[in-house]
Amino acid sequence: MEEKIVIKNLAKIFGNNPSKALKALKEGLSKEKILKELKQIVGVHDVSFTVRKKEIFVLMGLSGSGKSTLQRLINRLHEPTTGEIIINGTDITKLDNNELREFRRKNFCGMVFQNFAILPHRTVLGNVEFGLELQGVSKEERQKKAMEIIKQVGLDGNENSYPSQLSGGMQQRVGLARGLTVDADIMLMDEAFSALDPLIRRQMQDELLELQDKMQKTIIFVTHDLDEAFRLGDRIAIMKDGRIVQIGTAEDIISKPADDYVKAFVEDMDRSAVLTAGTIMQPVKETAFINDGPRTILRKIRKNALTGIIMTDTKKTIKGYIIAKELVEYINKHKEKENIPFDDSLLHDVTKVDSEMPLNEVINIYSDNRYGPLAVTNKQNKLLGVIVKGSVITALSEDFEPENS
Amino acid sequence: MFPFRIPIKDWISDAVDFLVSELGVIFDGISAFVYFLVDNLKDGMLALHPIILILLIAALTWYMAGWKISIFAALGLLLAENIGLWQAFVETLSLVLTAEILVMVIGLPLGIYAAKSDRFNSIIRPVLDFMQTMPAFVYLIPAVMFFGLGLVPGVVATFVFALPPLIRLTNLGIRQVPKELTEAADAFGATNMQKLFKVQIPVAKPTIMAGVNQSIMLGLSMVVIAAMIGAGGLGADVLRGIQRLQVGQGFEAGLVVVILAIILDRITAGFGQRKSQPE
Incomplete structure (x- = not known):
């Protein structure tokens, strides 16, 4: 399978003296100690992995494990401290601001957020066409494309509604549609379904899988919910303290946990849904x-x-x-x-x-x-x-x- | 206690003298520009028959705030005409509107910049505190020295007093735009200008409009003070009433100020709510 995103030795330190913190990490100091003694926050460090084309790659971990930070490094919403992020062969850490903006437009379907982050002053249609509007696509063309996607995600009939008139699930469909409308193939989803109630959440997961069958995007999905990770992820990276502790399929992780942390994590899992005959x-x-x-x-x-x-x-x-x-x-x-x-x-x-x-x-x-x-x-x-x-x-x-x- | 006295008063007096003598040309220019605005606005409105202007204001009020307030506006303005305060009303309205236009032209960019730059924000905050709390009478005198007597220093004094809330609330509104919304714009590859005009300003609009609303209200509270330096309008009638102990006359002019305040308040409040809360 083709490699879409290659991450090499990525680290992100929040603070005014990242090199000191990196040195301390090399010497084996813990994240807590570095925070206490050096006043530097370790977001992510020592992270290397590959995301394959057209897979759903789940970043999973508890809050503070660095999963959202890692995701925001991938489109450089956070500037990496060290390391390489190679997407479609381009090391995006080397791009200047203009190049980065162009790169995001061509390669990323924006981002889908936990709290939807759709624009309250725009209609559904206005939100869905947003990405193309930024790129300067003509009104006629972008609305045509937006309507197509609106139909696909099951929002037709609501295109002139305002977000405040829609339920959570519908609002997240707008978020999803906004991403899909852009002609790009990497989709970043940050706790996208975590704010929805369990039944709707389940339904949205199914719909995402269905859409993925048709759309074939490369999706990086952040979640703290193991069930969701196992349901959606082709592969899952489990994170702890800013590092990835294990990467593998759901079955790999549940049957061969890399360490006690992962083991403790998967203990509560509904094993029957993951294990196979x-x-x-x-x-x-x-x-x-x-x-x-x-x-x-x-x-x-x-x-x-x-x-x-x-x-x-x-x-x-x-x-x-x-x-x-x-x-x-x-x-x-x-x-x-x-x-x-x-x-x-x-x-x-x-x-x-x-x-x-x-x-x-x-x-x-x-x-x-x-x-x-x-x-x-x-x-x-x-x-x-x-x-x-x-x-x-x-x-x-x-x-x-x-x-x- | 001290063998010396810090000569603040001398510094300020010297500075004002210096400004008046050396930069007089600039102040004359500003003065001419402001006078042009406020005088044309006033003459324009006075050229219309009162009924037509009343209908226009009532229509705008209807559009922005609904028919109840619209009827109130029409009746209130007819009352102003009836008690012979129409000219004073128009003068005050043009003074407040001119000051507010200047406040928006200068306050919005400053507020946006304060939201973008923490440094600028920390510099401008004490300045705004100063503008809002320094007793207005204190800067009436330099205003007169710079701009002479009449409508112009009235506009300037009103401007100084009404500017801070707009800067503050614009700053606040833009800072309060959820981080995820700006992240979303960035993730889609928005330029800084696109982010500002398509996301930050529209989302902050209700707060910004609250700032506009607040600054208009504060501007109206300056009407009487501005009248002391010859700005005319309703303030002058209030002032005359007080000076001659004609309570009734003062009350009438005050009442029209209140009517104007309510109309302007409802119109600008309506601006903030439209679109962001449909239905």
């Missing part, structure tokens, strides 16, 4: 093959102390599930024979789940399942692992660490 499945200890006789199969079952076994062909395609109890009865019935033939009536259907399926859906399927484990398969329908009762419960507990990592 693939992460929580257990390896298959043994399978029965089509050519195995009933006695061989029973031996395999007993050896592993199972209550049943999955039968596959040599290509690991699932044939069915054999219940130990039924198999024992069947063997007892034909005890006197030396070679008991395998009877297909012993095979039961196996419930299969895709390895990408989220755990909360797995749980539903599991509760409807009458016998045996769930078989986890890949797209080619091959058996990857199984989910038994225990694995679901362990996965939901905090100490879960996937075996197949």
Whole structure:
């Protein structure tokens, strides 16, 4: 995937003597100590990462972790103290004011703010056309474009309303539309949905994902809400004390937290929405093959102390599930024979789940399942692992660490 | 206690003398310009038949503040005409309007600059305090020395007294524009001028208009004081009433000042609210 934004060794110190603070940071002094002794505020330091084209990259952390500062460094609303910010191949820290303004117009869809930051004296249309108006686009052209976007975000009919007449969710749609109207592809969203009530918030998240499917922007989304981060983010950077402690997909972070801080963070997470069948499945200890006789199969079952076994062909395609109890009865019935033939009536259907399926859906399927484990398969329908009762419960507990990592 | 006295009074007197003798040309120029404004405004309004001017003012009041105030304005102004104070009313109105125009032309840019520059703000604040609290009578005398007697020093004294609230409230209004709004403008690549005219001034408009409103009210309070240096108008009638102990006459002129104050207040208050609060 193409790199859109590359950040190298970025630091931002607020105060009158940043170089002293940077030196102290190198010597390992903490942020608090630097504030106390040097009176310098460390906004962000030692930050390097890459944002890929067309991904939603979430900056997540508690207040004071530097996430909003970092976002404002990316479009230079804050001047970085040191470091490089390379966007589409241009190091924007080297641009002068005029070049920076041009660069922002061409590359950034403005910004979307927690408190919407739309202009109270302008109508919805007046707000949405704002970015193009600044660029000197003719009235006719910019209003046409603005109306298109207004329709896309579901604001049509409200274009002549004033912001004060709209609900929070609608106002944020205006904020979003204002950004989308500009012909640029990096969208910065700062706690964009945090001021909305939970139901509307959820709805806006869905709409953002839907829009993103169509618009294909590169989005940097700041939030303090882990659920939101995991729902929206293709990748998530968790920040603490001005640094990034971990970058990864939701699954990476929840299943392999980089340190105790992240671990404590994800403890409260609704794990079932993030973990997938693939992460929580257990390896298959043994399978029965089509050519195995009933006695061989029973031996395999007993050896592993199972209550049943999955039968596959040599290509690991699932044939069915054999219940130990039924198999024992069947063997007892034909005890006197030396070679008991395998009877297909012993095979039961196996419930299969895709390895990408989220755990909360797995749980539903599991509760409807009458016998045996769930078989986890890949797209080619091959058996990857199984989910038994225990694995679901362990996965939901905090100490879960996937075996197949 | 001290073996010496700091000669502030001498300094000021010398400075005023110096200004009058050396920079007289400049003051004459300013004087001529202000006189041109205020005299033309007055003559223009007096050239209209009182009924026409009353209808114009009532219409403007209707547009800005609704029909109730508009009816009040019409009745109040008819009363002024009826009791023979029409000419005085027009004189006062032109004095206040001229002073207010000058206040806006000079006060708005200074207020905006004070909002942009903390340094300038810290310099201008004590100056504004001085202008507002120094008893008006004290600068009436230099005003007369610089500009002679009549309407012009009246306008200048009113201007000095009415300028501070507009600068203060313009400064405040622009500083109070939410940071996110200016950040949004920056993020979209706005120039400083675009940010000022498309975001900061419109958003600060209600506060700025409150400043305009306040400065007009303060200007009206100078009407009587200005009359002492020959500015004429309603102030002169009030003054005459006081001097001759004609309570009734003084009251009549005072009443018309109040009517004018209410009309101007409602019109400018209406300016601040329009558009930013639709419905």
